[in-house]
Amino acid sequence: MDTLLNDTITPTLIENVTYDELQIGSSAGFIRTVTRKDIAIFAALSGDVNPAHLDDEFAAASMFNGVVAHGMITAGFISTILGTMLPGPGAIYLSQSLRFCCPVKPGDRITVTVTVTAKDDEKKRVTLDCRCLNQDGTDVVVGTALVIAPVERIVRQRPDLPELQVLHQERHQALPRQSHTVPA
Incomplete structure (x- = not known):
């Protein structure tokens, strides 16, 4: 993530905000620049190889005049906040309703925020306004999410994630041909 909007968040830890600590108006967010690498990794992970996301020639002739990110990338950013910031660890994501208002293109800098709009004391459910x-x-992207908020404090080390590389298939197809030219 490029920037955390909430400067009380420790980058080495993920910690939650319990149901009782949540207030109407509580919010969290971050800023992230979407890259071609993000789009390629999401396509590989999801299997969504729609040419609008990956094919420059096809996308240039589309209504978007260029490659656009998968809508679920931005939806995933919302999930990042819900699972790691607000409410954070222990939250159970029940539902979401999102409207994709405008395409996200490589290089776009996306500000993602969620804000508590309602609480259900009996079920410990929280409704959040979501906005990118x-x-x-x-x-x-605009919409709402419904989560069950944790009732106990959870603080965990932020796990180290593997670095991902995008290796295009053509590169791997050339390897067998190259191996024939290497002396034994």
Whole structure:
């Protein structure tokens, strides 16, 4: 993540906000620049190889005039906040309703925020307003999420994630041909 909007978050830890600590208006967010690598990794992970996301020639002729990110990348950013910031670890994501307002293109800087709008004391459920804006302040995704908030404090080390590389298939197809030219 590029920038945390909530400067009380420790980058080496993930910690939750319990149901009792949550207030109407509590919010958290971060800023992330979407890259071609993000799009390629998401395509490989999800299997969504729609040419609107990966094929420059096809995408240039589309209504978007270029490659666009998968909508679920931005939805995933919302999930990041819910699972690691607000409410954070221990939250159970029950549902979401999202509207994709504007395409996200490689290089777009997305500000992702969630804000508590309602609490259900009996079920410990929290409704959150979810919003992703681009660098121009234009809404790209808006909606709501419903979660069960944790009732006990959880603080965990932020796990080290593996570095991912995008290796295009053509590169691997050349390896067998190259191996024939290597002396034994």
